[in-house]
Amino acid sequence: QVQLVESGGGLVQAGGSLRLSCAASGRTFSSYAMGWFRQAPGREREFVARLSSTGIITYYTDSVKGRFTISRDNAKNAVYLQMNSLKPEDTAVYYCAADRALRGSYRSVGEYDYWGQGTQVTVSS
Numbered sequence: 001q002v003q004l005v006e007s008g009g010g011l012v013q014a015g016g017s018l019r020l021s022c023a024a025s026g027r028t029f030s031s032y033a034m035g036w037f038r039q040a041p042g043r044e045r046e047f048v049a050r051l052s053s054t055g056i057i058t059y060y061t062d063s064v065k066g067r068f069t070i071s072r073d074n075a076k077n078a079v080y081l082q083m084n085s086l087k088p089e090d091t092a093v094y095y096c097a098a099d100r101a102l103r104g105s106y107r108s109v110g111e112y113d114y115w116g117q118g119t120q121v122t123v124s125s
Helices: none
Strands: 004-007 010-013 018-024 033-039 047-050 058-059 067-075 079-084 092-099 121-122
Touching: 004 092, 010 067, 018 033, 018 092, 018 121, 033 079, 047 067, 047 079, 058 067, 079 092
Parallel strands: 010 121
Antiparallel strands: 004 018, 018 079, 033 047, 033 092, 047 058, 067 079, 092 121
16 A cells, blocks of 8 residues: 655746655555656646656656656655746646556556646746
8 A cells, every 4th residue: 555645836936947746655666666647627637757666767757858857865754846947738637546567558548547636837938
């Protein structure tokens, strides 16, 4: 069992930066791949980024490539999402998620076993 708690969201102007954190409980955190998703009002939850358990393999959705960076610190049981050059269209609730083992598509909500409660990111124009 893994419990996830996100933090770091807030209100920022376009072009600004935020760093989201996700704190995980459990002794097996280092064995999980971690992902970030987001959900804007009236839209489905969508994939943002994924990082392998080793921290070596990363995936990003095209709209955030070059602007967002996912990282993890297994010693601290934490995963991060550094978001730079933020745009109004990045406004959403951001969720971190843990995946025990890749069974299908890493972009799929159903792939992930545990979810945090989300943190709001609002980017003003």
